[in-house]
Structures are given as structure tokens and as C-alpha cells.
Amino acid sequence: MKSKGASSEFAKYVSQNVFAMIGMSCYILADTFFISKAVGANGITALNLVLPLYNLIFAIGSMIGVGSAIKFAIAKNQKESNKHYFFNAMFFTTVFGMIFMAIGILAPEKLVELLGGSREIVAVGAPYTKIFMSFAPLFMWNYVCNAFVRNDGSPSIAMTATVLSSLFNIVMDWVLMFPLKMGMQGAALATALSPVVGCAICCFHFASKKNTICFKPCVPSIIKLFNCAKLGVSAFVGEFSSGVITVAFNMVILKLVGNIGVASYGVVANISLVAVSVFNGVAQGSQPLISKYYAKGDKKDLEKIITLGTVTCLCLAGIIIAVINIFAAPIANVFNSEHIEELTAYAVKGLRIYFVGFIFAGLNIFLSLAFSSMSKAIPAFVISIMRGFVVILASVFLLAYLFNMTGVWLAFPLAEAITFIISLAFLANIKKKNEI
Template sequence: MTTINPIETRPLKPLFLSYLFPALVGMLLMSVNILVDGIFVSHGVGPTALAGVNIAVPIFSILLSISLWIGMGGATLFSIALGEGNKQRAHQLFTLAFLTMLVIVLTIIGLLLFNLRDISYIFGASDDTYPYVQDYLYVILLFGVFYTIENLLSIFIRNDGNPKLAMLGLITTSVLNIILNYVFIFMLDYGVTGCALATAIATIIGMSVLCLHFFLPQSELKFVTSFFNLTDLKKIFAIGLPSFIVEASVAVIVILYNITFLHYLGANGVTAYAMVNYIHTVLLMIFLGIGMALQPLVSYHHGAKLMERLTALLKIGLATALILGLLTSIIAMLVPSQLMALFGDSTFAIRSMAAQGFAYFAIGYIFLGINMVFAEFFQSIEKIRLATMIMLLRSLILFIPTLLILPKLFGAKAIWWAFPVVEGITALLIYTYIKKRPQTIASSSIEKV
């Protein structure tokens, strides 16, 4: 007797919401974690130490991007296999993704540890900041494998029908990170080493919470001995590529913005953008959360060939993204000064520049969510070229020339318009493409990768 998975019969709106809330909370907590380390280090150790941690963070982000790449690629195939009713293949895909990530991450960590000084200076360390970069990054790299395991497990657990546990693991990590940061920095005076230890210990405990999923009777996260398949490995890397582009392009975009603001508005412009970017980091993670909630459901329905429900899920995801985008833009335009005041001491000129800039910048959120949902949808049904093109358009192909051209034509204030213009053009291109090829959504065919 074949057992029907409740995912196939449950009403779609409550089903989507049951994934959306944990995903939004989880992604929000991840973004808060990014801010917490900087806040504690700046207040408890000093500005030079903060600069050192900021230099180390992009290096650490490499590990995160690898786990996201393999995790999203493997989990998409995992959910499709479950939708097809092929549990044995699902077990093989989980094992393959988990062990592949371990091998790659451990190799990268080894290379970074043996070349720590040279790599730190490449990423911007100086003689003043390197001691802090070394103290922070050495601990982070030693325990980095646990961070990547936690990230990969949270993705797979969400795809295995347990979004609440995935959220609980991230909540555990975030709360402990805040507590331990305070203990290690302010009470024990461990400096940036204490900050790194707080992250490491909190992550290990959060990962342990996620491991409870393995003991649930309904868990399909099982390790098997026969798992290696070169075709599957290629598919994992191909399907996960858009997620990797999202993570990897963030650093590139920040660097390009900093260079442009410095050229046109000087150090004040860079500081104003930094204030806006802190808020943008949090909001970006929230919009990514919509895609994270959509992906397991879309992949499962794609595998089960439930096309009407699949199309309905896309509409629900787009409606959610549009509503959230409109609300975000309206709030940003109504109270930009109050939002910039969250960052404490800064000159009136910088706060005014940031507030005015964010009111323009935030228009992009109307389109950002739509673009993210489409990219995640195409990624989840194995239309990798479309998903990858969307991510490349909004992060590099359209962004670089727009950032160069706008301020030259319309002045320095137009730098803030680069984000909404690029996201808007990307959304228009997606709409045009789908209008000409409606079968892109309706078809259940699997794109070869």
C-alpha cells in the first residue's frame, strides 16, 4: 500500500506559511548573527579589532558559500527524489552531498590555515589589523567545518519536512552566540578570540540540535554506503550554482559600491552606504527566506509531477514577495531617518545622506523578491540556466554598467538608483521571457545539466 505524503494533499497557503515563517525567522537570525559579532567587537575591543574581523568575514563567507552551493543543489535533488517516491535515491543524494561538502571544506580550511598571513593581506589586512585577523580567523577556521555542516543540515532538514527544527537550530545558535560573545569579550576579556570562540561553540550546539532530526522515525536523512554517482555530483554543482552566485556576488557588489561612493562622495559617502548596507543585509536575508520556504515544496511537487499545485505555489510565492517588497519600500520612504538613527553617533550630513539614499535604494525591494522567487523556482525544477542567468543579470551583468553609467549621467545621487534600476530591469526581462515562453512555467520537463 502506497502512503501519500501530506505535502501532496494539504491546502497550499497554510502549507507554504508553515515553511515560510521558520525560513524567515531562520534567515533573519543568520543576518543578526553577522551584526552581533561586529557590535560586540566594536564596543568591547575597539575599532581596529572591528576592522580585523571585517577583513576576516569574507574569507569565512567562502565556507558558507560552499555549503550553500552543495546544500541547495543536493537538497533540490533530494526533494525531487522524495516526490518521485524514490527514497533510496534520496538517501544516496544526501550522503553524496554531505561527504562532498566535507571533503571540499576541509581542503579549503587546510589551505587557508597554512597560508593564513598571505591570504589575510590579500583580503586587505595591514600590520595593524593582521593580529586581530589572525586571532579571529584561526579559531573560525579550526571549527569552520561545524558551521558548514549546520548550514547544510538546516537546508536538508527543511527539505525533509521539518522546517521548525531547522529554525530551532538557528535560534539556538543565535541566542548562544549573543550570550557567549558577552561572556568571552566583556567578562573574560578574550578579545576577538572570544568572539570567534562564541561563534564556534554556539554553532556546535546549534548543529547538535539539528542532529535530533536523525532520530525521528519519519526522517529520510540516512547515510548509505553505495552513494557515489558522477552524474549526480555534476547535477548537485549545477543546480546549486545560483545559490553560490547570490552569496559570492554580495562581496563583489559591496566592493563596487564602496569604490563608487568613495570616488563621487568621499569617505562620508562610504560611511552612509555602510549604514544602508547593514539594513540591506538583514532585508536581503529575509527575501532569501521566501525562496528558502518555496524550494522544498516546489522540488517535491516537481518530482511528483503535480503541475497545477506547482504553478499555484509560484503564484503564492510571488504574491508574498510583492507584498513584502511594497511594505519594505513604503516603510523606508516614510521613516528613513529613524532607520539610520539606529546606528548611533554619526554626523548630521552622513545621516541625511544615508536617509535620503535609502529612500531611493529601497524601491528595489519591490522587484528583488520577485526576482529571487523566480530564480529559486527555476532552480528547484532544475531549469538551471534560467536561474543562473537571473542571478548573474542582477549581480554582475546589469549591475556593473549601471553603477558606472548612472552617476556619470545624473550625478552622485544616482548611485543609490543602481539597485532599483537593476532589479527592475531584471524583473522586466523575466516577465518578457515568460510572456513569450509560457511553457517555461507549465512544462514539467527536466532541463539537462
């Protein structure tokens, strides 16, 4: 009966989180689609150049939010005090959010220029950057609230918050960009306001009798923040590395083929966000369960959740790769309103090669957060660093030099395959110690 309970919990948490994470990724996808229609290839290029700023904001928000929520869940299941985690997380995300807000308001043009934007791209991207960075605290609060609600036994509310905020963004994208003709500024404003919806829906859990999250103010603690951040580091590296990878790919592609190449990578990168969100959903859905069973010392159900997560990632990877191979051309054309043949050709080839990497990427994402959920910060950190920085950056520069654009697309599959070998080694070591 116990194993059946673990299986049903896994199905509930993971299905809801996958749906929620897909919804969360859709607002950037919606931005890309509507910008391609309203502004064209320059708009996609500008969006892709500033995406690393999103990644950095989300990286810090997720590190603090997920790490604090894991600490909260483990303390709760071990009957320890967990009253300070939420306030501490909200305080420090506010501090970081205000820093991002100030930079975005004061120097948006410089930011876009530093990320590789030409004069015409800066003109398109700077207003977008200024608006969305002005709302950085809201993005971070939303991440913290969602992580705590999910770990406090309300995955349905967390899912609803994510999905409805994304739907709000998509609807407002269309309203602001087309009827109101606000262009890139409209896309930025729609994205910036969507976390308000997410936070508001999370309040339904906070107001319920089921809520155990404490709102009592306490003295902010950097030591407590650091202890939480250690468990959220895989989430941080996962988000932040996406930004670093995007910058590196943009630099290489700009030198190889110019703005059209960056626009084609924008298509590949934005579609890959949806795939990554699927595996993040599996990982984040499993996380509260792994933390719970680990805290209780229930090795049987802990191993069952990890096995279910691994099998689920492999099955989903197979489906995603098949869909991309069949529909690569129609997908690329959706984001090519100007019908630029070169853009479509690069994007189609890129989609088919790049997405092979998700056979390994899904497993790396899942295992990294699984290790964090068991307070195994070092394995989680090493996996995240390897796939997010060391191997991928070495691969893209080396393979681009050897094989031009084909090498750029091959970098992701190679990096994930190498990292997966390391993930397996860590998993085998933990099993050898009889901790699973």
C-alpha cells in the same frame, strides 16, 4: 481541498523559513552592533571587508546543500533512490571546508589586505578572519544538514536549529566581547561556534522515525556533485555575488570617500542582509513544495505556490521599504557609537535609496530558486548571474562615475529592475510551454 492544502503548507513552510532566515542573518547583524560598540568604525570597516569570505563559504555550502536537497526531494517524490545525496554532500563540503580552514590559518593578514584593508584595518581584521575561517567546515555542514532536514518534512526543526544557533551567537557575542573583553576575536569565536548548535538540533530529526535521510557511506561522486550543484547554482550565485558586490562597492567607496564611506556601506549592507534573508525565507520555504508538486505533475498547486510566493514577496517588500524610510536615521545611529555625523548622513541616504531595489530583488530571489526547484537550471543561473554580477557591477561603476555616492546607492535598484524583466521573460516562456 487540494488548493487549501497547498495554501496551508505554503503558510507553514514559508513562515517558519522566513523566521529562520531572519535569525540566521541576525548573527552578522549582532556582530556589527557589538563590534561598533567595542571597536568602533574601524571594526565595522574590517568586518565589511571580510564579509565576502563569509559569502564564499556560504555560497559553496548552499550550492552543495540546497542542490543536493532538491535532488533528494525530487527523487523521494518520484519514488527513486535518494540514498547517496546526503553523504556525498557532507563529503565534498568537508573537502572545501578544509581548504578554507588552511587558507584562513596560514594567511589571514594577506586576505584582509587583498580585500582592501589598510595597515590599521588589517591589524583589526586579521585575527577575526583567522578564527572564523578555522571553522569553515562547520558552517558548510550546518547548511547541508538544515537543507536536508527542511526537505525531509521537518521545517520546524530546521527553523529551530537556525534560530537557536543565531541566539547562541548573539549571547556569546556579548559575553566574549564585553565581560571577557576579547574584542574582534570574541565576535569571531561566537560566530564560529554557532553552527555546532544548529547541527546538534538537526540531529533530533536524524534520530526520529520521520527521518528518511540515509547516512550510509558511499563512494564520493563528482558527477553526482555536479548534477546537484547545477540545481544549487542560484543559491551559490546569490551568496557569492553578495561577496563580489561587497568587494566592488568597497573599492568604489574607498576611492570616493574613504573608510567612513565603507563603514556607512557596512551599515546598509548588514541591514540589507536581514531583508535578503526575508526573501530567502520565502524562496527556501516554497522550494520543497515546488519540487514536490513539480515531481508529481500537479500543475494546479504548483501555480498556486508560485502565485502565493510572488504576492508574499511584493507585500513584504512594501513593508520593508516603508520601515526603512521611516526609521533610517535611528537605524544608522545604532551602529554609530562614535556619533560620527558623516557616517550617519551617508548611511541614511544609502538606506533610503538602496532599499527601493527590494521591490524587484525579492521577486528575483524567489523566481530564481523556483526555477531551480523545477530542475530549470539555466533560467535560475541566468537570473542569478545577471543580478549578482553582470548588471550590478556595470551599474555601480557607471553610476558612481556619474553621480558619486548617490550613484553607488542607485546601482542596486537599477540592477534588480533590469534583472526582473529577464525573470518575467523566463516565467512567461515556461507558462507558454504549459509547464506551470
